[in-house]
Amino acid sequence: MNQVFHVWKYDSYSQRAAVRAALAQDPSWISEYISKALPMLTSQHNEVNYLVPWSRLKSPPQQGGVYELASFQMRPGGPAVWGSAFQASMLSHDFPGYGKLLGAFHSEFGLLNRVHVLWWFQSADHRAEFRHKAHTDARVVAAVRSSVVHLDSQKNQLMFPCPFSPMK
Incomplete structure (x- = not known):
């Protein structure tokens, strides 16, 4: 908070x-x-990040809503080792609409091997509903299972834009 x-x-x-x-x-x-x-x-805390090669920075589909920042501490090796599995895991959530993927970023300075993924949802309740549906989707479960072997930890934060934010 x-x-x-x-x-x-x-x-x-x-x-x-x-x-x-x-x-x-x-x-x-x-x-x-x-x-x-x-x-x-x-x-x-400052970090310098770059968009991972397969990600494009997108705008939310409409004003309002909530954002989720999912931060993943990956095992050493970088995207050459875990990139394809991580991409498949994230896109398995984005493609059917379990969330609106706005960008995926990899750390260059700061804590290394960290990936941040920014999602947009209409509301916190929609986020909860879509995440529960994703947990029962065999395609999503398989993609996450392939990616999780490269993961040390994960932290998710629900974020609300300030009135002056361009992401409001």
């Missing part, structure tokens, strides 16, 4: 560095955001 999760898209590391340097010099950013956010901050 009481976590904020930002996703920032950059075209390159150079662009990221330039944007961050400009923000550090922007009086509005400092007075209207950072100065207000810092007293509420107890910890911060």
Whole structure:
């Protein structure tokens, strides 16, 4: 609870560095955001991720709804080892509509071998309903069973966009 999760898209590391340097010099950013956010901050974690090759960043089908961020700590070896099985597992949920896959990301900096998958659902109740249906779908169960051998841990978070979020 009481976590904020930002996703920032950059075209390159150079662009990221330039944007961050400009923000550090922007009086509005400092007075209207950072100065207000810092007293509420107890910890911060940064990662640099990239879209996995088979994933495309998508927009939600409509405004509203809820998001689920599923974070997977994979065993070492990278996508060359577990990529195909993981892709099959995620697409087995996306294809029949058990969730709307918005993007799958692999860590480059931060905790390595981590994959984040962002899903969209109309509501938390729809998410629960679709996930229960997926657990009885033999195709989904088989795909997950093939992928789970590469998994160390998984954490799922239900997220609600802030009013200023472009993902609202």
